[in-house]
Amino acid sequence: xxxxxxxxxxxxxxxxxxxxxxxxxxxxxxxxxxxxxxxxxxxxxxxxxxxxxxxxxxxxxxxxxxxxxxxxxxxxxxxxxxxxxxxxxxxxxxxxxxxxxxxxxxxxxxxxxxxxxxxxxxxxxxxxxxxxxxxxxxxxxxxxxxxxxxxxxxxxxxxxxxxxxxxxxxxxxxxxxxxxxxxxxxxxxxxxxxxxxxxxxxxxxxxxxxxxxxxxxxxxxxxxxxxxxxxxxxxxxxxxxxxxxxxxxxxxxxxxxxxxxxxxxxxxxxxxxxxxxxxxxxxxxxxxxxxxxxxxxxxxxxxxxxxxxxxxxxxxxxxxxxxxxxxxxxxxxxxxxxxxxxxxxxxxxxxxxxxxxxxxxxxxxxxxxxxxxxxxxxxxxxxxxxxxxxxxxxxxxxxxxxxxxxxxxxxxxxxxxxxxxxxxxxxxxxxxxxxxxxxxxxxxxxxxxxxxxxxxxxxxxxxxxxx
Ligand code: AMP
Ligand code: ZN
Numbered sequence: 001x002x003x004x005x006x007x008x009x010x011x012x013x014x015x016x017x018x019x020x021x022x023x024x025x026x027x028x029x030x031x032x033x034x035x036x037x038x039x040x041x042x043x044x045x046x047x048x049x050x051x052x053x054x055x056x057x058x059x060x061x062x063x064x065x066x067x068x069x070x071x072x073x074x075x076x077x078x079x080x081x082x083x084x085x086x087x088x089x090x091x092x093x094x095x096x097x098x099x100x101x102x103x104x105x106x107x108x109x110x111x112x113x114x115x116x117x118x119x120x121x122x123x124x125x126x127x128x129x130x131x132x133x134x135x136x137x138x139x140x141x142x143x144x145x146x147x148x149x150x151x152x153x154x155x156x157x158x159x160x161x162x163x164x165x166x167x168x169x170x171x172x173x174x175x176x177x178x179x180x181x182x183x184x185x186x187x188x189x190x191x192x193x194x195x196x197x198x199x200x201x202x203x204x205x206x207x208x209x210x211x212x213x214x215x216x217x218x219x220x221x222x223x224x225x226x227x228x229x230x231x232x233x234x235x236x237x238x239x240x241x242x243x244x245x246x247x248x249x250x251x252x253x254x255x256x257x258x259x260x261x262x263x264x265x266x267x268x269x270x271x272x273x274x275x276x277x278x279x280x281x282x283x284x285x286x287x288x289x290x291x292x293x294x295x296x297x298x299x300x301x302x303x304x305x306x307x308x309x310x311x312x313x314x315x316x317x318x319x320x321x322x323x324x325x326x327x328x329x330x331x332x333x334x335x336x337x338x339x340x341x342x343x344x345x346x347x348x349x350x351x352x353x354x355x356x357x358x359x360x361x362x363x364x365x366x367x368x369x370x371x372x373x374x375x376x377x378x379x380x381x382x383x384x385x386x387x388x389x390x391x392x393x394x395x396x397x398x399x400x401x402x403x404x405x406x407x408x409x410x411x412x413x414x415x416x417x418x419x420x421x422x423x424x425x426x427x428x429x430x431x432x433x434x435x436x437x438x439x440x441x442x443x444x445x446x447x448x449x450x451x452x453x454x455x456x457x458x459x460x461x462x463x464x465x466x467x
Pocket of ligand 2: 235
């Protein structure tokens with residue numbers, strides 16, 4: 001399996017630090033609003049990376065934080081007369097709902113910055129002890145950027161060019177030794193949440209949060225660190241400086257970054273009015289469509305969001321789901337073992353799985369992996385009929401489901417409410433009515449309604465359909 005490492009600017013063979021295991025940290029959102037579809041891109045693509053690693057047999061420890069203390073959260077809380085904690089808690093829940101609806105698996109751990117302050121105080125103290133950080137007169141603690149010799153290695157920037165850039169922008173806050181130094185801990189302002197520290201009552205800088213949460217839940221050295229490409233500099237560069245100076249070992253072996261999602265070929269922004277939350281898209285489409293749309297491009301290519309492309313994703317997804325439903329339906333009505341001809345066809349069908357794997361092994365090329373699934377769907381549609389054995393149909397279905405599972409595409413209808421189960425409940429309801437147990441009859445109707453089953457009483461009896 002090869003992946004493109006931002007650190008080396010090359011596709012490299014993936015070799016985990018510990019055999020059979022993958023440790024992966026993905027920078028999560030700052031929770032002050034509903035997540036937008038740009039935020040959904042790293043969630044979906046790195047969830048797919050995780051799923052593929054699991055498919056390959058790795059045990060994945062996947063950590064993704066919520067940044068729950070930040071200027072934007074505090075501003076929103078002040079505007080709404082709520083506490084920062086109330087605002088962040090609300091949007092963490094909303095984000096988790098969106099993740100669920102996009103079939104993004106919950107992380108092994110979702111740490112919250114505010115719950116990890118002690119670790120941050122410890123790491124900052126270590127950095128001060130080692131000479132990599134200093135407290136200024138007002139209690140702000142800065143990282144001494146120039147002291148870290150490898151600074152710039154991820155973003156491939158030269159520290160002297162950075163310095164020149166900083167000089168031309170007039171820098172405020174003369175308490176820094178050097179304009180390049182960045183904040184590890186800052187003093188509170190009136191009304192802001194704060195924690196006690198040896199330097200001042202205050203709160204952490206953003207970068208230190210991820211260094212600390214990654215260390216605590218994954219260890220000093222990790223396999224993969226990921227996020228959107230806007231995080232390469234300064235966020236990830238600063239994380240490297242902090243973690244490697246504090247821990248004395250390389251931080252992450254592979255750095256993965258997704259390109260941006262644009263809308264109608266323009267940068268997504270609130271001021272341009274071309275800004276969608278995942279929730280808004282969810283009103284119009286099943287969020288599976290959004291997921292499928294995101295995977296139609298390689299994660300390192302910019303992706304344009306438009307109504308046309310969403311419609312195309314919708315019909316593409318339907319083609320796959322319809323094929324899966326067809327296989328399931330046929331499986332229910334056939335029996336028997338594999339014939340020789342079917343064995344041959346199954347052997348042929350392995351080629352599509354190999355194609356899928358080759359695409360995913362090539363830096364998670366989901367665009368090509370999706371093409372392989374379409375080819376496989378075509379193969380299934382062409383080579384399956386009611387004449388086939390159940391063993392054959394089940395084998396084809398299992399493979400389709402396996403590949404779709406890697407992409408996080410659900411082909412099995414929710415909790416698989418089988419027709420037989422529905423009919424059993426309908427019969428029970430009719431019996432209850434005959435016995436004049438209307439309470440039970442109504443209860444069953446509600447139960448069915450909750451499963452999305454709509455009943456219709458007709459002269460010929462009860463008919464039903466899925467909502
Ligand atoms: P933020 O809450 O701004 O820290 O962003 C959370 C994650 O979403 C980060 O990994 C960002 O890089 C990513 N992100 C933000 N906007 C976009 C976008 N338009 N396209 C792709 N990724 C984005
Ligand atoms: Zn981060």
